[in-house]
Amino acid sequence: xxxxxxxxxxxxxxxxxxxxxxxxxxxxxxxxxxxxxxxxxxxxxxxxxxxxxxxxxxxxxxxxxxxxxxxxxxxxx
Numbered sequence: 001x002x003x004x005x006x007x008x009x010x011x012x013x014x015x016x017x018x019x020x021x022x023x024x025x026x027x028x029x030x031x032x033x034x035x036x037x038x039x040x041x042x043x044x045x046x047x048x049x050x051x052x053x054x055x056x057x058x059x060x061x062x063x064x065x066x067x068x069x070x071x072x073x074x075x076x077x
Contacts (some may be wrong), residue, residue, distance in 0.1 A: 027037070032050075034055075035047065035050050035051045035054055036051065
C-alpha cells in the first residue's frame, strides 16, 4: 500500500463514498494492528485466530502486489 498525501483543498473534492471506503480500510487496518499491540495479552485461542487471519490477509495482499509488480515489469520490458 503506497503512502498518499492529500492537500486540504483536495479533500473537499473527494466523494463521500470514497471517504467512507478509506475510513473503512483504516478501521480494518487499526483492528488488525490492535491484535499485535500487546502480545502479552494473547492468552487464548480467540485472540490468536484474528491474528492468524490478519497474517493470512496480509500475505495474500503481498502476493497480489508482487504479481502486479511482476506483470508491470514484464510489460515495460
